[in-house]
Amino acid sequence: MLLLVLNLVVSAVLTGLIWFVQIVHYPLFLKIPATAFKDFQMQHMHTTTQVVSVPMLVELLLSIGLLTATYPGKSTFTHYCVFVCIVIIWLVTFFISVPIHNQLVLLGYNESLIKQLVTTNWLRTFAWTLRTLLLLYILTRYLEFYK
Template identity: 35%
Template sequence: MSANDLAETLLLAVHAAAVWFCTGLVWVIQLLVYPGFAHMERAGWVAVHRRHTRLMGRLIVAPWLVQGLTCAVLLVWQPPGVPVVLALAAGVCGAATVAVTVAISVPCHERLAEGFDADVLARLTRTNWWRTAAWTLGGAVALAMIGLAG
């Protein structure tokens, strides 16, 4: 295996690992964490929410940055066999997670940091399906790129 082949394999593997980490995490949030928030004691809400956002930030920042960096590399350097359309799809999926997070999720969390609000939590949970779908599709794209890489 040449150094170039190794670099291509490593790029695709690191990209897939980062995307699938984020995918698994967002599914846990979607199916367990956000629905669980609706059943929490309101008296401790602010502290629990603060802890959630702090720990979630620590968990997601590194793999999300790796996803972004590897997407950027894949947009300019596709391994043989990987069509540019898949690199573009990976980029669109990644950009969608950022857009939903910045435009919707962060403002919802900022409101929830002030106190529990059932309507805001419902909006956060409903719109988080967009991130869940984008990361899941991005994971499928990552696997397709690995499968097609020559």
């Protein structure tokens, strides 16, 4: 049960963070003056990495633990769906989001790239939200099973 609760807590925190990034932070990139954008982007990448790298790694490890854990009433399909969400998040992060951020460092302010960043980030926002909802569902079923 502890593994399940830890998964839910970390996922919920990262879900809240990604919604902030999606609705507030990334759209504000369009308001940064072009002359300051490269410095802003480098600082953004550095500080964001410091904030999210450890929680994302912890989330990945917890997700693997949950996938491999055995307990009565476990829905293997739902657990696989939770893990697929992590895979989607990591693939989008490292094969879409990070390359766009790297291009923004090289090119500076680029409205098209910023809009692409906002649009493609919906994939991560959806995956994290779905993961949190699925974990909440799993926890609810677990608690019902042990009534």
